[in-house]
Amino acid sequence: MSNGINARDVAKLAGVSQSSVSRVFFGGASVSEKTRQKVLAAAEELGYVPNEFARSLITNKTRLIGLVMKGVHNPFYPQVLKEFTTHFKELGYSVLFVHTNHDEIQKEDIEMLLHYNVAGVIITDATLSLRVIEDFKKNKIPLVLFNRKVEEQNFFSVGTNNLEASRHIADYLLQKGCRDMVYVSGARNTSTSIERERGFSEILAKNKLPYKIYHSNYSYDGGYHTAKTIIQSGEIPSAFFVANDIMALGVLDALREHSIAVPAETKVIGFDNIEMAAWPIYNLTTWEQPISQMVQETVDYIISEIEEYTDRIGNIEINGRLIERKTT
Amino acid sequence: MSNGINARDVAKLAGVSQSSVSRVFFGGASVSEKTRQKVLAAAEELGYVPNEFARSLITNKTRLIGLVMKGVHNPFYPQVLKEFTTHFKELGYSVLFVHTNHDEIQKEDIEMLLHYNVAGVIITDATLSLRVIEDFKKNKIPLVLFNRKVEEQNFFSVGTNNLEASRHIADYLLQKGCRDMVYVSGARNTSTSIERERGFSEILAKNKLPYKIYHSNYSYDGGYHTAKTIIQSGEIPSAFFVANDIMALGVLDALREHSIAVPAETKVIGFDNIEMAAWPIYNLTTWEQPISQMVQETVDYIISEIEEYTDRIGNIEINGRLIERKTT
DNA sequence: CTGAAAGCGCTTACAG
DNA sequence: CTGAAAGCGCTTACAG
Numbered sequence: 001m002s003n004g005i006n007a008r009d010v011a012k013l014a015g016v017s018q019s020s021v022s023r024v025f026f027g028g029a030s031v032s033e034k035t036r037q038k039v040l041a042a043a044e045e046l047g048y049v050p051n052e053f054a055r056s057l058i059t060n061k062t063r064l065i066g067l068v069m070k071g072v073h074n075p076f077y078p079q080v081l082k083e084f085t086t087h088f089k090e091l092g093y094s095v096l097f098v099h100t101n102h103d104e105i106q107k108e109d110i111e112m113l114l115h116y117n118v119a120g121v122i123i124t125d126a127t128l129s130l131r132v133i134e135d136f137k138k139n140k141i142p143l144v145l146f147n148r149k150v151e152e153q154n155f156f157s158v159g160t161n162n163l164e165a166s167r168h169i170a171d172y173l174l175q176k177g178c179r180d181m182v183y184v185s186g187a188r189n190t191s192t193s194i195e196r197e198r199g200f201s202e203i204l205a206k207n208k209l210p211y212k213i214y215h216s217n218y219s220y221d222g223g224y225h226t227a228k229t230i231i232q233s234g235e236i237p238s239a240f241f242v243a244n245d246i247m248a249l250g251v252l253d254a255l256r257e258h259s260i261a262v263p264a265e266t267k268v269i270g271f272d273n274i275e276m277a278a279w280p281i282y283n284l285t286t287w288e289q290p291i292s293q294m295v296q297e298t299v300d301y302i303i304s305e306i307e308e309y310t311d312r313i314g315n316i317e318i319n320g321r322l323i324e325r326k327t328t
Numbered sequence: 329m330s331n332g333i334n335a336r337d338v339a340k341l342a343g344v345s346q347s348s349v350s351r352v353f354f355g356g357a358s359v360s361e362k363t364r365q366k367v368l369a370a371a372e373e374l375g376y377v378p379n380e381f382a383r384s385l386i387t388n389k390t391r392l393i394g395l396v397m398k399g400v401h402n403p404f405y406p407q408v409l410k411e412f413t414t415h416f417k418e419l420g421y422s423v424l425f426v427h428t429n430h431d432e433i434q435k436e437d438i439e440m441l442l443h444y445n446v447a448g449v450i451i452t453d454a455t456l457s458l459r460v461i462e463d464f465k466k467n468k469i470p471l472v473l474f475n476r477k478v479e480e481q482n483f484f485s486v487g488t489n490n491l492e493a494s495r496h497i498a499d500y501l502l503q504k505g506c507r508d509m510v511y512v513s514g515a516r517n518t519s520t521s522i523e524r525e526r527g528f529s530e531i532l533a534k535n536k537l538p539y540k541i542y543h544s545n546y547s548y549d550g551g552y553h554t555a556k557t558i559i560q561s562g563e564i565p566s567a568f569f570v571a572n573d574i575m576a577l578g579v580l581d582a583l584r585e586h587s588i589a590v591p592a593e594t595k596v597i598g599f600d601n602i603e604m605a606a607w608p609i610y611n612l613t614t615w616e617q618p619i620s621q622m623v624q625e626t627v628d629y630i631i632s633e634i635e636e637y638t639d640r641i642g643n644i645e646i647n648g649r650l651i652e653r654k655t656t
Numbered sequence: 657c658t659g660a661a662a663g664c665g666c667t668t669a670c671a672g
Numbered sequence: 673c674t675g676a677a678a679g680c681g682c683t684t685a686c687a688g
Contacts, residue, residue, distance in 0.1 A: 006680090006681055006682085007681065007682065008681080016658080016659090017658065017659045017660075018659090018660095018681090018682085019658070019659060019660080019661095019683085019684085020657090020658065020659080022681095022682065022683060022684085023657095023658085023683090023684095025682095026682090026683070026684095029657095029683095029684090030657060030658095031657070031658085032657055032658085035657080035658080047466070049439060049442045049443055050443065050681085050682075051385070051443075051445065051680090051681050051682065052443040052444050052445070052682095053381040053382075053384045053385045053390075053444075053445065053680090053681080053682085054381075054385050054664085054680070054681035054682035054683085055681080055682055055683075056381045056664095056682090057379070057381045057382050057385055057663095057664045057665065057666085057680090057681080057682070057683095058663075058664050058681085058682050058683045058684080059664085059682085059683065059684095060664075062381075064424075067425070072406040072407065072409065072410045073403070073406070073407075073603065075401070075403065075406075077406075078400040078401070078403075078405075078406040079400070079401075081400065081425070081427070082400045082427050085425060085426070085427040086427060086429070089427075089436075089437075089440075094424055094426075094440055094444065095424070095425050096392075096422055096423070096424060096425070097395070097409070097413060097423050097424070097425035098413070098422075099409070099410050099413040099414060099417075101414070108417075109417075111377060112417075112422055114377045115377055115378065115379075115380040116380050116381075116422065117379065117380070117381065138375070220603070220604075220607065224608075249607075250607075252609075253607060253608050253609045254608075256608075256609060257608055275401065275548070276548075279548065279577075279578075279581060280552075280581050280582075280584075280585055281580075281581045281584060281609065334664090334665055334666085335665065335666065336665080344674080344675090345674065345675045345676075346665090346666085346675090346676095347667085347668085347674070347675060347676080347677095348673090348674065348675080350665095350666065350667060350668085351667090351668095351673090351674085353666095354666090354667065354668095357667095357668090357673095358673060358674095359673070359674085360673055360674085363673080363674080378665085378666075379664090379665050379666065380666095381664090381665080381666085382664070382665035382666035382667085382680085383665080383666055383667075384666090384680095385664090385665080385666070385667095385679095385680045385681065385682085386665085386666050386667045386668080386679075386680050387666085387667065387668095387680085388680075
């Protein structure tokens, strides 16, 4: 009852029935202007706010969206969180934020989302088991994987066209004259990292060019230490394609520490186009992920599935673009 | 009703009353082991999850904490978000994330929090009017301002001891031989920026040393452009005390662009100790904000006020410490 | 357009 | 320990 004021109190003060109060606040119903005014005045006076829980209980609908996120240390994700929150707010939805420390989203997190009967779920950089997907399906809760996908595509996902991007990147680097390149991967078994490697290797294979792959983890430290290892091996490649920007910054810093000139001695290209990539000290050439469009597609899907649950499956991939700066 | 399974269904299958099902799931009540097992088995079979809305409606309690945040572009805040979410999850609470684009938290955001009858509210880098504070008080919702405070201290706040920190910083810089210093402020009228200036100026005044203040806005770009302005004025100070790290990085980059050696020609010190401050390219000397302790104090307060609302007022300030790196 | 009433899924006195 | 019943604050047929 929030502040102890409920619809009955308002009704009494306004001299109408509780049903009328409800009609005024729920919208869609027909109420005479006179009644509306009386109710609104009384509500204002009393400071009435409808109880969302009672509302959800009776309508069996919720205005809560669960957003699951792991890598808050990669600026890409806070940005994503912000955009989702802003969009959903405009539509009258609130976001229940779930942070998971594990790669795979945990049972307790799922239960929480289920407890709250969320209207929809967005999972960003966490993986989830098929069983979890089933849990959501059973409850008819629309789910979208944002910036991730899975082999057995039995759900909806939204991302960048990683294949197109990485092919483009390979072509671009080739055209710049690079011949022996390195791919610094993100966390293993993430679809983004796998796809980015695939497109890249495709083009190189077509050109009969070998390349090396170094496994890293999508973090600054990962990029930094991977680059250190490469540098210490003594074989500096002509270019690094790094699976995301935050790692690429680590690579650049390692290179700088060893006074290896970029782009003269080697080139570096990242992925995401986080804010920091544009900082003058880095000036990182990268591939821009079209966050706004990705968010928009995700929101559209969720909203349409909330309106009518069809369990539509699919994979939307939006094309990004190359942002050429000073590291290539 | 989530998946359509409610306590009555479980009761039927288990052959007990609905009350018993409730007792098993709500805890605290006495149930025989035999009943408990039957209920648990039936619930498992049916995939029963208690409806949080019905629960909240009847208990008039919620396990939702509202977290209001603005500056997701400053890595300090995503870190804070993560820590709060983790702590609260352990205690069985979920976080309702509210992002505000405005300095002052908006009416609609407050209403949302009120709609959901949140058990507590944490406000980080947004300001709020007295009226809003009253709204929460009226509803007996504990509120804490995290990393902010206000003159008329009629609520609870948790932060770093900014005065102690900035005095220490001034002393430190003085000891390093700096005489003409500059303070780069954060967003105007934020308590953090004001206090950091106050402690700093106190010490300088005591030493009869003038200093200049440049107003900025707690963003990388702000720091960068402020430094540019200073550099172009031709008067390079012997040290910059920058009100937060993200701005300090901007200052460092501007300095580097103009080939002004740090710490040889000028020194730079930040505030927060965000991850990036430790990156080798920056190696920023800074003041560490004890996030974990600040979060812990905040959580403790909220939880104790949830258990018994006393509207206790106060201001907890935790001492941070100087992290000396290579920019001083 | 409006009111009285049923019912959403729970918790919790109240008896037994 | 257990069940029947009341009631949390709403929405929404159903009559009028």
